[in-house]
Amino acid sequence: MTTTQNPTKGPVPDGARTRRRGLLLAIAAVVLVAAIVALVLVLNRDNGTSNASASAPTSTARDTSVIPNPPTPSPTGPTSDVDALPTPAAEVPLDSPAAVGNGVVASLTSIEGIQGTANGPGNVAGPAIRVTVHVENGTSAPITLAGAAINMYFGADATPASPLDDPSARPFGIDMIAPGQSADGVYVFSVPADQRDKVTVEVGYEAGAPLLLFSGPVR
Structure with missing residues (x-):
């Protein structure tokens, strides 16, 4: 069995080196997955904001055209309050x-x-x-x-x-x-x-x- 020389601690067995490499790969995989998840969340958030903006109703100018006055109701005699202004009939x-x-x-x-x-x-x-x-x-x-x-x-x-x-x-x-x-x-x-x-x-x-x-x- 071959060994790797460590200047401080002496030779490192091949099994330990393999386990350490696997641990590093696992950590790298977790970091990569976390980065992918974060990217997906950011993209979804931006897309939702864009969709909300696209679906929001656009502001339109208020119609300021003159609305004709409603027709004056037909008079029916004196009002109950003699001090109230009388309604003029049509000419x-x-x-x-x-x-x-x-x-x-x-x-x-x-x-x-x-x-x-x-x-x-x-x-x-x-x-x-x-x-x-x-x-x-x-x-x-x-x-x-x-x-x-x-x-x-x-x-x-x-x-x-x-x-x-x-x-x-x-x-x-x-x-x-x-x-x-x-x-x-x-x-x-x-x-x-x-x-x-x-x-x-x-x-x-x-x-x-x-x-x-x-x-x-x-x-």
């Missing part, structure tokens, strides 16, 4: 009737340009529009006109027209309209003769009731 032509929705119908039986006469302080004579408002009670109970409000606007900017205390003005003279009955009121407003391409008459027959709007040119 109708000056010569068309406008329904509140609860059986009350209003119409303008006459609208014309006149030369207004000034009566009382604060009134100024001049071009004016006189309108006759007709209100029909189609409900089953009396309705009040005590809080009736009639307004007028003119021009593209809907400038409020000033009421004029003209002698021909006759506001509603009754407080109540019985079922099936009607009433008329005459109102005069100062409106320049050259600004009548669009005139709007606003009728609120009762506090809290929807506002009826009549619009069109007055010649």
Whole structure:
């Protein structure tokens, strides 16, 4: 049997050398496997991150286009709170009737340009529009006109027209309209003769009731 000389400890038997070589190979194999496992874990982690990034939803610009306003619901009569702002109904032509929705119908039986006469302080004579408002009670109970409000606007900017205390003005003279009955009121407003391409008459027959709007040119 051959031996290997060790300068410190003397000759090393072949069996010991073989066992040591096997141990070194085993350690090298363990280190190699550990390195392979670590590499696989790193690759899997990177791949998972990449997949997560690829599957994440992309950010898109928010749609800022204008959404049309929802349609205004049909009016159904006065609100329970008389202090609440009434809902305006859709505009109708000056010569068309406008329904509140609860059986009350209003119409303008006459609208014309006149030369207004000034009566009382604060009134100024001049071009004016006189309108006759007709209100029909189609409900089953009396309705009040005590809080009736009639307004007028003119021009593209809907400038409020000033009421004029003209002698021909006759506001509603009754407080109540019985079922099936009607009433008329005459109102005069100062409106320049050259600004009548669009005139709007606003009728609120009762506090809290929807506002009826009549619009069109007055010649």
